[in-house]
Amino acid sequence: MKIHTTVNGLEHEVDVWPGASLLALLRDELGLSGSKNACEQGECGSCSAWVDGELVCSCLVPAVQADGAVVRTVESLGGGDRLHAVQDAFLATGAVQCGFCTPGMVVAAVDLLERNPEPSDETIREALAGNLCRCTGYQKILDAVHLAAAELAS
Amino acid sequence: MSTTVVPTRSGVGTSARRVDGIPKVTGAFAYGSDLDAENSLWGFTLRSPYASARIRSIDVSAARRGEGVAAVLTADDLPARRTFGLEFCDQPILGDGVVRYVGEPVAIVAAESLEEARQAALAIVVDYEPLVPVTDMEEALRPDGPRVHDFGNILRHVHIVHGEPDSVEADVWVEGYYETATQDQAALGPEAGLAVPASDGGIDLYVATQWLHVDRQQIAPCLGLPEEKVRITLAGVGGAFGSREDVHMQIHASLLALKTGRPVRMSYGREESFHGHVHRHPSRTWIRYGAMRDGRLVACDVRLLLDGGAYASSSPAVISNASTFAPGPYEVPNVRVEGTVVYTNNPPCGAMRGFGAPQLCFAYEGAMDELAKKLGIESLELRLKNALHTGSVLPTGQVITGTAPVREVIEKLQAIPMPPDEPASGRDAISYPGGAGNVSRGESLRRGVGYAVGYKNIAYSEGFDDAAEATVTLRLGPDGPVASIRTAAVEYGQGLYTVLAQIVRSELDVEDVVVEPATTESGSAGSTSASRQTTMSGGAVLGACAEIKQELAKGPLEEPITRTYTYHHRPTTELDEHGQGDPHVGFAFAAERAVVEVDAELGLVRVVEIAAVQDAGRVMNPQGATGQVEGGTVMGLGLALMEELKLGDGAVRNASFTDYLIPTILDAPPIVSEFVEVPEPGAPFGVKGIGEMATVVVTAAVVAALRDATGLTLNRAPATPEDLVGIRPPATTTGPAPVPDVPGQKAIPEYLGMGLGQQELMKAREQ
DSSP states (O other): OEEEEEETTEEEEEEOOTTOBHHHIIIIISOOTTSOOSSSSSSSOTTEEEETTEEEETTTSBGGGGTTOEEEOGGGSSBTTBOOHHHHHHHHTTOOSSOSSHHHHHHHHHHHHHHOSSOOHHHHHHHTTTOOOSSSOSHHHHHHHHHHHHHHHO | OOOOOOOOTTSTTSOOOOTTHHHHHHTOOOBGGGOOOTTOEEEEEEEOSOSSEEEEEEEOHHHHHSTTEEEEEOGGGOOSOOEEOSSBOOEESSOOSEEOSTTOEEEEEEESSHHHHHHHHHTOEEEEEEOOOOOOTTGGGOTTSOOSBTTBSEEEEEEEEESOGGGOOOSEEEEEEEEEOOBOOOOSSOSEEEEEEOTTSOEEEEEOOSOHHHHHHHHHHHHTOOGGGEEEEEOBOOOOTTTTSSOSSHHHHHHHHHHHTSOEEEEOOHHHHHHHSOBBOOEEEEEEEEEOTTSOEEEEEEEEEEEOOSSOTTHHHHHHHHHHTTTOSBOOSEEEEEEEEEOOSSOOBOOOTTTTHHHHHHHHHHHHHHHHHHHTOOHHHHHHHHBOOTTOBOTTSOBOOSOOOHHHHHHHHHHSOOOOOOOSSSSOGGGSTTGGGOOOSSTTEEEEEEEEEEEEEOSOOTTOOOOEEEEEEEEEETTEEEEEEEEOOOOSSSOHHHHHHHHHHHHHTOSEEEEOOOBTTSOOOOOSOTTOHHHHHHHHHHHHHHHHHHHHTTSOOOSOEEEEEEEOOOOOOOOOTTSOSOOOSOEEEEEEEEEEEEETTTTEEEEEEEEEEEEOSSOSOHHHHHHHHHHHHHHHHHHHHTOOOOEETTEESOOSTTTSOOOOTTTOOOEEEEEEOOOOTTSGGGOOOOSSHHHHHHHHHHHHHHHHHHOOOOOEESOOHHHHTTSSOOOOOSSOOOOOOOSSSSOHHHHTTOOBSHHHHHHHHHO
């Protein structure tokens, strides 16, 4: 079926299979492969994106639900050669290894800092509990969110 | 090799930023599952629902008629060699007359869309005759039971006798039995890649893997192509941890691409991924230490059994590793080790971070704690008293010629302050075991402290020359000299390429360094595994830089200078009939301390803090090194507390991230990591690999802390809430597994002349 959706500021009219997820729409139809497919059931957060400002696992959202919605993905962050403060903080603190969880982790961290500019360790842990990382042991991800918060505040 | 390190802004010893960092944070980095090509098809795999069955017939007619279907292939359609394997070619590309595990590929489909491919696979009718499977590793040893392969169920038995273990007098003996569960690597990136048919009849394969050349060596004969017509380029790798050492979708996608003449992409879903790669071997260990009253170890007797699953994978090397490390990082003059890995109809097991060492560390450190208690000696004191050092003789007779700073590692750990005590009541609910579940106000809270010390080899063993080639080019750019590195070594997130770039920056005093894509057009760099690449590819890059520097000494840089260097580690030997030899290149050691809180009523655990000290030789990138310790620690903590691939009749019962739990950020404790830097003689920069040691020791340390907190036996990892509240009793045994009758120390498939995988690659190099 045909849907109209705005993704990262661009309007699209797409013909989607009713069984398709928003993640499949982003990756396979719109070529936005920054959102990753790692579990297909909303457990890992690798596909984190925003729908009308709400943080979602895009693998759990039917593509048809994006009809008339405003979708934002990791590709919307930063601009040109400039990284978003969260992206830069992930690099500065060594919070990236294989990087497969990173786009989703970055999106979830940006979402947290937009709501809470000075989160505590506990708040960060709760906010990122739905984003799995198998490489880092998470310590440097905590560091990255704190650093980004400080950078955004200054 | 002598080296002069010129300090540069992001050279050796600095926390240089990742060379692949920016595309990874923006989402632009292309992983295997992100690849596509014009006019491409999707590949899909039909897998066996039976652990053991005869295939009577396969009817693909309906599937071939399916909408969008371009090809359906079964074993009958294979063009050339029908089996593959990392060490031995014992694994069918597609179920060939029989299937031996749940999840074994039986047919492959290519279609216009993934959904059409999936639907076509469902339309394939396979007539199976179910057979009685072997799903228990001790049952596999029974001579009268069913056989997984015609030649039996023994994959390899390693026998090590050192000193006179049968006539030892000891003041004190302790005996223990330990089990570890099957663990999954659970790399977030799925098995994925793209196969593109080439105009010369060959194939261009883009894939997430760990060793391009050993993949090609297995793929080419199965396609009936010469190796030069199979060109492999590394795709972005979303974590590996050993799971990508074995071929997954490579041969299947290539067969479909050659059949259809169109590019074929394959990417496993999470459930399929659990079936599509090998796992960490579950283990059963019977261990007995003898000591004198003063704590001096005099004997160690170990019986070890690993479940290798249906095919060999790297099990023969895993059992050898595990067996040679069996008495722990301690001097023991009299040792007997009998280590067996068996075939069963469970999913194949193979490489996973630690490669046999974590299972043994769990056993020997558990037994060392028991021994310390019995002797009335403080547990780390007992370890210090027996610690290996340079010059120590190992159970294989190997004399440690490199560094072995076991004492230094333990003493540095002792110097790390303990985390402060916390009040039992009045805390934020999230700080109790169960955390965000809000289930406690501090009732029945028990704190415990546990330690573990362990070790592992670096690089490949038993006579294997896993040499690494690298090419470095220095040229003049518009703003000064620039360098590039060409290597077939795989970067899978651990930071290898960043470290290689740091080496070039320091050696050639050039800031601008590019790492080119890894392809089989370069010579083999060996596997990215066994904590070997910083030593091996680092050594190759260092060697190439040294030759460029010689050239620069003759005059200023005008034309580009390119040098290729192949680095070999010192030679090692196989084990003789008594398990004696010089099998390992060198060793790295680690010690960790776990502090835990247990809610004794609910069996829930909060790991308060992990302190980690690792023998690194030389820290090349401090931030990257602590990242390896932190990540490796949390992975091993997963095995201590929650990670267990549950098998029922050979089938994986929890093949999802809903049911197979890996630690989240709520489970991960603060980790204090420090390094002991005693340069390893002969290694480039004195470096030792660091990827695995934390994982080797932390499972044992966490469970030791749980024992300390609860007073329970806890001889099984993971220690789950059922264990911690006493619903499930400790693992029991009727006695050590029998020692099988085998012709010698080698893997059984080798005696049968089955194709040698990696060995063949190395022999070809020697010719």
